[in-house]
Amino acid sequence: MRNMSGRIPQSFIDDLVNRVDIVEIVDSRVPLKKAGREYTACCPFHNEKTPSFTVSPNKQFYHCFGCGAHGTAVGFLMEYDHMSFPEAIEELARQAGLEVPYEGGGRTTADPDQQKQSQDLYAILERADQFYQQQLRQHPQAQRAIDYLKQRGLSGQIAAEFGIGFAPPGWDNLIRNMGNSDALQEQLVTTGMLIRKDDDRCYDRFRDRIMFPIRDPRGRCIGFGGRILPDGGDNQEKGAKKPAAAQGRASAAGGRKPGAAKYLNSPETPLFHKGRELYGLFEARRALRDIPRLLVVEGYMDVVALAEAGIRYAVATLGTATTGDHLNRLFRLCNEVVFCFDGDRAGREAAWRALENTLPVMQDGRQVRFMFLPDGEDPDTQVKKVGRARFETDIDAAMPFSTFFFERLKEPLNMDSLEGRAQLVSQANPLLAKLPDGVMKQTMKEQLGRFARLQDQNPVRPAPTGARAPHRYPPPARRSRSNTPSRVRYILQRLLHQPALAQQAGDLSRFSKGDVPGLDLLVEVLEILQIHTTLRTGSLIERFRESEKGSHLQKLAAWQPEVDDEASLAEEFTTALNKLEQMCLQQRYDALLAQSNLGQLSQEDEAEYRELFRKLNQDKYKH
């Protein structure tokens, strides 16, 4: 729990999630329309024209039938407002007029400094951002920065839109201009703006650099990227490669020594996580109402130069490889992501790493392609050379995911030989296994099968199955199959729809001897609901946050009965529970019987065995 020591008590979270209204929370951000018992809207997490996003006030739960996004009020704030878990709890508590109690550690939010800390950090970065932008306009040495930006073809409008600034030379600009109280210095250190030396004195991390503020999806500044100015008059970087990997690797003490990294990023801080953030995403969302696709490039200047050329959908990772988190975020906004890399060896390596990280999130409907620029060009230089139209045509022609996948694997192999083809299969299979189940995986496996058999397969020819793909959709029932067997799932669906049913479940010890997969979770949920009788679906699910059980329960919570009738729901629930009990008893009986045949039954077991025998037969006659 970052920023705050101490755990938030479960009872408080239960109470809070029970008390807030998810409809109100969502509606203030995404206007909802009432539809029967639920509310709907066009989904904020994927692009759509007809609403498939529903919010259930009963369950205190949202679900999108289009993209599968779902969660509680807490989850919604985390996804939509991009908050951490404690931040979401704090926000909900604020709306409910409650104060968050923190267990242990002794620090509670009763301490106003503590409570405000994260807001303060945003405010500090906001001030630093303002300061740098002001310095670009006013500082006597800013002309070098302005000249550089102009020479790179940047207009004042785009520079202002991206909030580009200037960190003047010197070691103590921030302290001198923002104040030097201990508290402030501490916050500047926490946000990565100052570096504390061994003798406890602090100095500016960013000196004599062009500053690119990095914003979160809400537009708040959470960190910076700083680019050194070209030394003297000669423009060394013209045509020179931008070392993508070096961007984040700048040494902490990196000043203007020879060899100082060209780009320097804020370090990881409570507000800034490189593996999650994308430079330019906020600006893209602000500039475009509908994002057609997103182009992932390597540097700040690439994003800004493309925006200048009218291509507003470029984003950059921040000196790290693209992560699954990045991709999930991108795919919420559009269905197509194009990676843009240098055509040289390093670029191809980076592209392959991106592909590997993409595999687990390649759900059907998502498209990933790879664009390789001519050797020595980056998006900034290339778009200037060929212009927007041609650049966008090249994006259109980017290499499909599967093509890059197979080309790259086949490249070093002799596909005319049996060995080469066998090697392709052994290398491709573990990778393909990472793809989520669906048409894409199926098609690529078939493609692999053809490569393995055929000797003269033309690698650029599109897979012949492509056109048939839609007919190959596995039936929905199979796709949604989960690892919980149907009976337990059936019961959980009804229980999550109507948590009060738990009160009809009776004594749970009747399931204690069963060995049905999924039974543990069901009993755990029933126990919780029998003790905490006021929990609603949302608050129940919150108790399983960040566990596999939790994500499983969330999926089940999206279930809707065909006819929402309480009496029949209760009957289905009770009948299914009784059948489950029967199953447990039978299992136990079979186990004891097996032991008995081996002559291994203790006296106690023997008694249980007889009792079970009696019970099972009695029930048999009853039904």
Ligand SMILES: [Zn+2]
């Ligand atoms: Zn959706």
